Amino acid sequence: MDYYEFVRGPLAYLAFSVFILGLCFRLLRFYWKGTNPKMLYPGRSLTNGIKAVFLGVVPFATRYMRKRPLFTLITVFFHLGVLLVPLFLLAHIILWFESYGVFWRHIPDGLADVLTLFVLFACVFFLIRRVTVPEVRQVSQPSDYVILGVIFSSFLTGFLAFHQVGPYRPMLIAHILCGEVLIVMFPFSRLFHMVVYPFSRYYMGEDFGGPLKTRDW
Amino acid sequence: MKKAMNRATIYLICLLWGLGWQAVSFAEKETAGNPVPYILADKARPSPAFDHTRHEEAFDDGGCARCHHAMDAETGQLAYIEDEEAACNECHAAQAADGIPGLREAAHESCTGCHRQMIKAGNQTGPTTCGQCHGK
Numbered sequence: 001m002d003y004y005e006f007v008r009g010p011l012a013y014l015a016f017s018v019f020i021l022g023l024c025f026r027l028l029r030f031y032w033k034g035t036n037p038k039m040l041y042p043g044r045s046l047t048n049g050i051k052a053v054f055l056g057v058v059p060f061a062t063r064y065m066r067k068r069p070l071f072t073l074i075t076v077f078f079h080l081g082v083l084l085v086p087l088f089l090l091a092h093i094i095l096w097f098e099s100y101g102v103f104w105r106h107i108p109d110g111l112a113d114v115l116t117l118f119v120l121f122a123c124v125f126f127l128i129r130r131v132t133v134p135e136v137r138q139v140s141q142p143s144d145y146v147i148l149g150v151i152f153s154s155f156l157t158g159f160l161a162f163h164q165v166g167p168y169r170p171m172l173i174a175h176i177l178c179g180e181v182l183i184v185m186f187p188f189s190r191l192f193h194m195v196v197y198p199f200s201r202y203y204m205g206e207d208f209g210g211p212l213k214t215r216d217w
Numbered sequence: 218m219k220k221a222m223n224r225a226t227i228y229l230i231c232l233l234w235g236l237g238w239q240a241v242s243f244a245e246k247e248t249a250g251n252p253v254p255y256i257l258a259d260k261a262r263p264s265p266a267f268d269h270t271r272h273e274e275a276f277d278d279g280g281c282a283r284c285h286h287a288m289d290a291e292t293g294q295l296a297y298i299e300d301e302e303a304a305c306n307e308c309h310a311a312q313a314a315d316g317i318p319g320l321r322e323a324a325h326e327s328c329t330g331c332h333r334q335m336i337k338a339g340n341q342t343g344p345t346t347c348g349q350c351h352g353k
Contacts, residue, residue: 114238118235164353
């Protein structure tokens with residue numbers, strides 16, 4: 001049995017199916033479980049809600065980000081890396097082209113290298129932070145630690161495979177497997193915050209802006 | 218106090234790491250005589266080492282028609298024209314043009330496509346992964 005063809009073909013298909021179905025399931029559950037809360041001081045602020053969504057991603061826009069400047073810098077580049085590299089690396093795009101005939105622009109390989117190394121470092125930083133900073137440790141679930149490990153190993157195996165350090169085929173298969181674990185875990189872990197983020201930030205923003213008439217910090 | 222010192226040390230290491238990578242990313246990388254910053258450099262994958270004899274021997278009839286094709290003037294179709302076997306890059310340029318796929322698309326389709334079919338048929342065959350063909 002050709003392991004590479006297996007993880008590249010049927011297993012990848014399965015992983016993406018679980019990803020999409022899980023996304024739909026979680027979004028639907030998110031919608032069903034939402035209730036209209038009884039508000040003591042009714043009042044909504046649409047503008048503040050929308051502002052809160054965008055300010056949440058602008059570095060140093062919220063008070064928390066200004067209180068933790070180093071964390072903010074590291075997380076900005078971390079997110080840049082985990083978003084740009086999986087979606088816009090040439091090798092990944094070629095795989096999509098081989099499977100479905102789609103192609104899009106790619107980032108230079110040098111940039112991908114630098115981003116990967118930064119992501120690896122940032123994962124270590126986040127692990128240390130998650131263990132030492134009390135307000136983070138107390139709200140951590142086991143899946144948070146697992147996610148860090150999976151992201152770290154995905155980027156590490158990808159980097160080593162790209163530069164052909166170590167046994168190539170096993171490294172590549174390990175990379176694909178780590179990526180598939182990540183994809184399957186996506187809807188069922190903190191990574192889902194990528195999808196949920198606009199809703200929760202909007203809600204906090206409109207709540208702060210309406211009755212309290214302040215910015216959501 | 219001790220906690221603050223530990224945090225400060227970690228922060229310092231982070232900062233140095235970040236600055237170090239800033240320095241590297243703007244270091245120049247030679248690419249074909251045109252130095253570009255590393256952060257903008259594309260890694261050109263080395264051409265695969267292609268063993269023509271081995272592929273000839275893999276087919277009973279030499280298998281020329283499997284890979285060599287040219288545009289037949291009469292029928293307007295791709296066909297194998299004996300004694301006019303050309304190298305791939307004679308028609309397939311780096312970018313796609315005039316309905317001719319680019320070299321990468323054509324090579325992947327032709328080489329790895331065939332290897333995949335053979336794997337499905339359960340035969341011994343050549344590589345399908347990136348680094349096995351484009352080995353450094």
